Amino acid sequence: MTEWLHPLGYALIAAGTGFFVAGNLGLIRFPDLYARLHALTKADNLGLGLICLGLACQAPSLAAAAKFLLVWALMLVASSIGATLIASTALACGLRPRQQRPGSMEDDEREDTP
């Protein structure tokens, strides 16, 4: 009955893997903690979500599909709240985000401490 969903599932899983790879690339290449947090919370979660969605398309029953989506929802909530927790603690510990002044092209190492 839902045979036609299977190719869609494969496409979604492949796309999700692409996002995972891109997120990992961001984790290596982004310059500071806050930018890496962006990469982890957005790209990697989207990758996991697409994989879950693809697997849900291929799941044998509706309940199994719901379970795949439950894993994703849990991960989405956890990582979104966790990102804010990590970022605010980092700020409280004195880690300053690197910012670019509107005029200059060079990145500043850190903002001047107030």
Added chain:
Amino acid sequence: MFHAAIAALLLLNLGVALWRLRRGPTSADRMLAAELVSASAIAVLLLLAAGLAQPALVDVALLVALLAAVATANFVTRTWTLLHEESGSREEAGRD
């Protein structure tokens, strides 16, 4: 077959996280690497559950997701602040 291949690719990807774990200038960077490991582990478990037709693995993935949430909260509220107080020094936002 397809699922196993994707799972292997994701495992390969974990090398990246290990690199960040070794090099990450601050402990928060290491925590990010650990989070990436748990996200990849969940994906691999789900893919294997579908590929090998072992629905029990989905429950394992669900548990890993729960533990990952607790781990992040624990790291922030306990470990990191304690580490910070002990060292007394300011960790710097590292340039990569």
Added chain:
Amino acid sequence: MPGRLARRFLPLALLWWAISGGGSAWAWGVPAILIAALAMPQSGASRLRPLALLAFLPVALWLALRGGLQVAALACRPRPRLESRVIDHPWHCLPEGPGRLLMASLVNLIPGTLTLRLTPDRLRVHVLKPNTDTPAELVRLETRVARLYRHGNAGGENESRGENENRGENEEKELR
């Protein structure tokens, strides 16, 4: 009271159905759900309007998709030139309480923003790539979140609402 119990019962039953894989074990499930529904502490989520939440879900997913695409594109560029900046978003219409926490988590999903700090008068946001309409987008998101919550409840609900607000403040302190 019975209405609130029913409102808790339905999502929990759905959860059990998904976890147990098709609901073959209702003999265990129904007592577990009942105990959970009775023992669950009052939380901010009980003031969400379910239908509005359902309508909001696709919007949130669409935002998450766009956010992921943007970060992935930035990470794959040969020389990532980030112009990160920190901006402040003053609260416009969202009252103190659980709504602000929800908003702070949602900010992490929309393209290019990350919540740094939640204070009573504003939200400090880290922006990956500054865009002229980022502040406008934040305001739009805030009005959307405000619409999810019921406001101006009459009479008997006041007490529980005060409790909720205290809870929100505590959580805020934890978030620092």
